[in-house]
Amino acid sequence: MFRSISKKIQFLKLLHQNPNPSGNSHDFPDFSQTQLTNNLNKNLSLLQDILGHSNDVNIREFCFGNQGKIKALLIFIDGLVDARIINESILRPLMYNSRFIDSGGKVTTDPLREIERSMLSVGNIKRINRVGDIVHNILSGSTALLIDSFCEAVIISTRGWETRGVQESKTDSIVRGPREGFSENLRANTALLRRKIKSPDLIIESRTLGKKTQTDICIAYLKTVVNPRLIKEIKRRLEQIKTDAILESGYIEQFIEDNPLSPFPSIDNNEKPDIIAAKILEGRAAILVDGTPFVLTMPMVLIENFQSAGDYYSRPYYTSVVRIIRYIAFLVGILAPAAYVALTTYHQELLPTPLLITMAASREGTPFPAMIEALAMGVVFEILREAGVRLPRPVGQAISIVGALVIGESAVSAGLITAPMVIVVAFTAICSFVVPALYDVQVIIRVILVILAGFLGEFGIFIGLLGLLVHLCALQSFGTPYLSPLAPLNPSGLKDVFVRAPLWLMSNRSRGMGEWDPLRQAFRLMPQQPEKDNE
Amino acid sequence: MKLESGKISGSQLIFLAMGFIFGTSDIVIPVQAARQMGWLTVLSGALEALVFAAIFTALAMRFRGKTLIEFNDMIYGALFGKIISLLYIWYFLHLASLNMKFINDFFMAIIYPETPLVVLMIFLTLICASAVRNGLEVIARCSVLLTIFTIFFYIADTLMLLKESDVSNLLPFMGISWRAFLLSSHRAATLPFGETVVFIMIFAFLNKHTEAKKINLAIILAAIAVSMVTARNTAVLGNLTYIVTYPSFMALRQINIGEILNRMELTVTIMFLSMAFVKISLLYYTTALGIAQLFHLRSYLPLVLPLGAIIIALGMINFDNTIQDIYFSANFYPIYCLPFQIGFPLLSLIIAVIRGIPKKEP
Numbered sequence: 001m002f003r004s005i006s007k008k009i010q011f012l013k014l015l016h017q018n019p020n021p022s023g024n025s026h027d028f029p030d031f032s033q034t035q036l037t038n039n040l041n042k043n044l045s046l047l048q049d050i051l052g053h054s055n056d057v058n059i060r061e062f063c064f065g066n067q068g069k070i071k072a073l074l075i076f077i078d079g080l081v082d083a084r085i086i087n088e089s090i091l092r093p094l095m096y097n098s099r100f101i102d103s104g105g106k107v108t109t110d111p112l113r114e115i116e117r118s119m120l121s122v123g124n125i126k127r128i129n130r131v132g133d134i135v136h137n138i139l140s141g142s143t144a145l146l147i148d149s150f151c152e153a154v155i156i157s158t159r160g161w162e163t164r165g166v167q168e169s170k171t172d173s174i175v176r177g178p179r180e181g182f183s184e185n186l187r188a189n190t191a192l193l194r195r196k197i198k199s200p201d202l203i204i205e206s207r208t209l210g211k212k213t214q215t216d217i218c219i220a221y222l223k224t225v226v227n228p229r230l231i232k233e234i235k236r237r238l239e240q241i242k243t244d245a246i247l248e249s250g251y252i253e254q255f256i257e258d259n260p261l262s263p264f265p266s267i268d269n270n271e272k273p274d275i276i277a278a279k280i281l282e283g284r285a286a287i288l289v290d291g292t293p294f295v296l297t298m299p300m301v302l303i304e305n306f307q308s309a310g311d312y313y314s315r316p317y318y319t320s321v322v323r324i325i326r327y328i329a330f331l332v333g334i335l336a337p338a339a340y341v342a343l344t345t346y347h348q349e350l351l352p353t354p355l356l357i358t359m360a361a362s363r364e365g366t367p368f369p370a371m372i373e374a375l376a377m378g379v380v381f382e383i384l385r386e387a388g389v390r391l392p393r394p395v396g397q398a399i400s401i402v403g404a405l406v407i408g409e410s411a412v413s414a415g416l417i418t419a420p421m422v423i424v425v426a427f428t429a430i431c432s433f434v435v436p437a438l439y440d441v442q443v444i445i446r447v448i449l450v451i452l453a454g455f456l457g458e459f460g461i462f463i464g465l466l467g468l469l470v471h472l473c474a475l476q477s478f479g480t481p482y483l484s485p486l487a488p489l490n491p492s493g494l495k496d497v498f499v500r501a502p503l504w505l506m507s508n509r510s511r512g513m514g515e516w517d518p519l520r521q522a523f524r525l526m527p528q529q530p531e532k533d534n535e
Numbered sequence: 536m537k538l539e540s541g542k543i544s545g546s547q548l549i550f551l552a553m554g555f556i557f558g559t560s561d562i563v564i565p566v567q568a569a570r571q572m573g574w575l576t577v578l579s580g581a582l583e584a585l586v587f588a589a590i591f592t593a594l595a596m597r598f599r600g601k602t603l604i605e606f607n608d609m610i611y612g613a614l615f616g617k618i619i620s621l622l623y624i625w626y627f628l629h630l631a632s633l634n635m636k637f638i639n640d641f642f643m644a645i646i647y648p649e650t651p652l653v654v655l656m657i658f659l660t661l662i663c664a665s666a667v668r669n670g671l672e673v674i675a676r677c678s679v680l681l682t683i684f685t686i687f688f689y690i691a692d693t694l695m696l697l698k699e700s701d702v703s704n705l706l707p708f709m710g711i712s713w714r715a716f717l718l719s720s721h722r723a724a725t726l727p728f729g730e731t732v733v734f735i736m737i738f739a740f741l742n743k744h745t746e747a748k749k750i751n752l753a754i755i756l757a758a759i760a761v762s763m764v765t766a767r768n769t770a771v772l773g774n775l776t777y778i779v780t781y782p783s784f785m786a787l788r789q790i791n792i793g794e795i796l797n798r799m800e801l802t803v804t805i806m807f808l809s810m811a812f813v814k815i816s817l818l819y820y821t822t823a824l825g826i827a828q829l830f831h832l833r834s835y836l837p838l839v840l841p842l843g844a845i846i847i848a849l850g851m852i853n854f855d856n857t858i859q860d861i862y863f864s865a866n867f868y869p870i871y872c873l874p875f876q877i878g879f880p881l882l883s884l885i886i887a888v889i890r891g892i893p894k895k896e897p
Contacts, residue, residue: 346646350798456650456658458801459642462808463658466677467665473676474669487676488547489683 032132040071040148047075047144050135057138064094071148080141082160085122090143090156093119112150120145124157136214166192169271169293171436174310181271186216186290189273193220193288196277201225204288209238210246217252220276221285225509225517230285230478234298238287249289249296258477263441266477268300275309281520283513299478299513303486303497305437306330311500320499326434327498333432333442337374338449338461340424344370346457362418371454373417377425378447380407385429480513502526538827538835541672543737545746551675551817552731552753553760554682558814559634560727560761565865567777569719571705574766576716580723581758587729588754591880592747595738597887602739604828609892610883617829619879624825626875627733628842631818632849633860635659638811639850640857641781645804656850659812660843666816667823667839671740674816681809688806689760692787693767695799699789700770725869727761728754729876736821780857819846 031050036043044059051057060074072094076086097119116125128134129152138144141159166188169181182189190204201223208214217238221231237256246252249269258266270276271293276286279297287296306326311319344363348356368376384403388396408426411417432442445468452460475482485493493510495501504525508518543551566573566580598606603623608616639655647655666674709716731750738747768782771789779785784807788800823842827835854860887893 347801350801456655457646458804459646459655459808460658462805463662465805466662466809466812469677469680470662470666470669470673473673481676483676487680488544489679 031135032130034131036129036131036134036146036151036153038149038151040073040146043146043153044073046131047135047146050131051075051138060091062091062095073146074143075138075146076143076158077138077141080139080161081143081158085156085158085160086143089121090145090158093121112147112152112154115147116154120154120156122156122158126155127152128155129153139214140216163188172270172272172275172309174308174313177309177313178272178274180273182273182276182288182293182295184291184293186218186288189288189293189295190218190220192273193277193280193286196273197222197280202280207238209241209252210243212244213246215246216290217246218288219285220280220288222280222283225281225283226285227283227513230299233478234285234287246289248292249287249294252287252289253296259475262471262475263444264302264472264475264482265437265441266298266300266475266482268297268304268437269294270297271295272309278309278312283509283517299480300482301477301480301484302472302482305435307496307500312503316500316502323500324498329431329434330438330442333428333434334445334449335461336424336428336431337378337446338453338464340421341370341374341450342453342457342461345454359418359420362420365415366418367416369454370421371450373421374425374450374454375447377417377421378443378450381425381429382443485510538824538832539671539740541670541675542740542742543671543675544742545749547675547679548734548737548741548746549749549753549756550679550682551737551813552734552750553757554678554685554810554813555731555733555817556727556754556757556761557682557685557810558727559637559811560757560764563781563783563861564761564765565722565726565861565868566719566765567782568715568722568865570711570777571707571769572709572711572716573719573769573776574705574762576719577723577762577765578758579716579720580725581728581754581762583720583724584728584731584754584758585751587724587877587880588731588750590877590884591732591735592738592750594880594884594887595735595747596744597884598893599744600739602824602828603735604825605739606887606893607883610886610890620825620829623875623879624822624829626872627736627818627822627825628845629849630730630733631815631822632846632853634811634815634818635846636850636853637857637860638808638815640860641784641807642804644780644857645784646801653847653851656847659808659815660847663812663816663819664839664843666812667820668836671737671820674813674820677816678813681813685806685810686760688803689764692790692803693763695790695792696767696771696786698792700767701773702770704770704773705766722865722869725872725876726864728758729872732876732880733818733821735880736824737817780861815846819843 031046034046036046048059056078058074058076058078060076062072062074064070064072074086074090094115112127116127128137134144134153134155137155141157141161143156143158145154145156147154163185164183166180166183168179172181173179180192182192193204194202199222202220203223204218204220206216206218209217219231219234219238234256238252241252241255243251243255253265253267253269254260256267268279270279276295276297280286284297284299287298289296306323311323343350344359351359363370366373384399384407388399388403391399408422412419412422428446432439432446435442445464449461449464452464454460456463472483473481473487481488484490485497492508495506496510504521504527507521507523507525509520564573564577566576569576594606598609601609604620607620607623610616611619635656639652639659642655643650643652666677711719731754734747734750738744741747764783768786769776771786772779772782775785776782784800784803787803788798790799819839819842823835823838826832826838826842832838854863
């Protein structure tokens, strides 16, 4: 309690030092609520004050109208705008065509509207007079058109910057299924999603987060399927984020997740439109963030890590086998070194005698106990992996050769590590890549279990596993139990857990998420042979 | 002010109760005196326990949504109600410590002869404490998975032991006196089955209060499984069953299929440990919840770790060794537990009926 009080006092001190905690420095007045005046020069100097004199801010002054008497200016950020639109759809109609328009002496009630209607050949136009909004629009790639003696700016959407096109996803490659992945462009991403689900039910709501970065994010969901409480909860949590920067969806994930103290992720991410569409169709909600191909989906359950998009595109039999193999690989990934330590340290009688003799022979002369060996080899492997991840490919090969030869071969022949331990650690490492989404979790659990096994043998391993179970049973993600449909047990949900039932059997959406519209398809969809003609 | 906001469903209650009954009975059941008739005394003991269950279920249904601690006050008045509640809390705490001692004694005797008992106890208590802190829902969810896993193991073990078992070991039928038979039945009724009286604290958290009756189904299913295990042990071990300390464990040691699947006993200890975990967690939870309700605390969480320490300490001083423990379970426990399992519930029910409480809503 005293700690929290002292924290509060420190926070108050900070506030005192910086009387305006919202980030605006004191000598810089707040412009966000100021309105434009109808004096062009005043407006210009105001905007120049705000935007500073950065050299990517482009201010183009020009004149147009019948005799070229109307002064106007365009403000845009170089690089964020499509220069062609500005040249051909804004400047050309205004500067050339307007000379030939004869107003005929009649005065329109709303000249700006006339300009919008007859001169600017751009799709998205709006009028704003609040300075803060104008600046925000300019900074996100629009062009502001200010005309003398009008107190409103015409904001013309001219966004067009260099982006990566739709490319094959790097993190999640599958044998069968669509190859395209999301890119860094938010609009392109929502378009990819919209192309998968062409239903008016797909709602894409947007908002801006991050005081400095002003990142656009979108919440996408199916109106008729999703639980309205889920959307309300997501919005509530998003509103609580008060931070300077949202640079990637991971920032949002860490601010709104349910279990910040658990190694298990409670919000899933993916960069493939088909997977996100499938999750939205199951009754989840997705958060798309501008500037990253990784889209968040929630709620998340544990078994999602074991499902792959390819499971649903291929036929169910081999898929089910592969899925069971994934569970086995996960268990091996967390258990194998601990089991080996427990076997060699405490329960030698479980091994067949010839194997025991071989292992005892290899253990002879190695200096460290099995637990230390397992931990050390785990660290060595993590170092090798980390060294290989970020290196360019030609150098990466050198790392793998050094790792395989020096660590694998020489360490054994030098008598530092036993050969079986190298096998166990290598196999564990391979297994832990089978479920890549849980790789980090597996490493943490593995270390804990190895330590428990080193001290208490199989009792320690069981205690660790029971603790893991309790932890998993206690986790929730946006109100959905993390272990569902296993705990609480929901037999109809088991069609998609250990095996993948044929698609024509999966008529219901999984409970806990899509129960607002539980029916996915009609019943009795099993394909049948046509009835034979008896003629 | 709610101490427990979680709700459990009827099916979760069944698995929770089965796991609770398996808790110690998968290791040892005090029916060794019944010799070959052990498996039948388990079944008849379960019948006796069904009578207990009928009484405390009726009591819980009468005071729906209330736990034992709350309705004791209504029945006996503030002072006597509190005294009886305290006795019950002692019973749950004592049971938890007995089980804690028993399972860790087992591990010490079988695998870790040189490890201090208290180390094993601390680890198991910490895991149970984390389950208790997470509340009833989490214990129920864990129990469903663990109980299904255990039943699967029961069936698999029994199939693997078919080769080793000799049905003639189960003869003669009724080779013991009626007195010994009934005594053994009563032991079985009080040790694994009658202990389900602890659910009188749990019924209040059911989704639908009528599903409290499913405890009967749990007792019957568990009795069939335990009886099957007892019969299997006798069939495999023969006369050895009545001598060894841990018959189930000894029987599973005999598994030998093609010289590959042998010495499997270590892998089955996980089942013993997981069931003991369910049982201890539930008793531990009830104790914490009971104390919190008795003293009208806002939360039971501050009680969890101190209670864990008490369970460990009590477990350490309970008995010197397993033999004493089994002797106590067979000879004193059937009488010691009677007031809690049937005496107080029956008395409460009679008083409640006579006084006409709780008053019907007008």
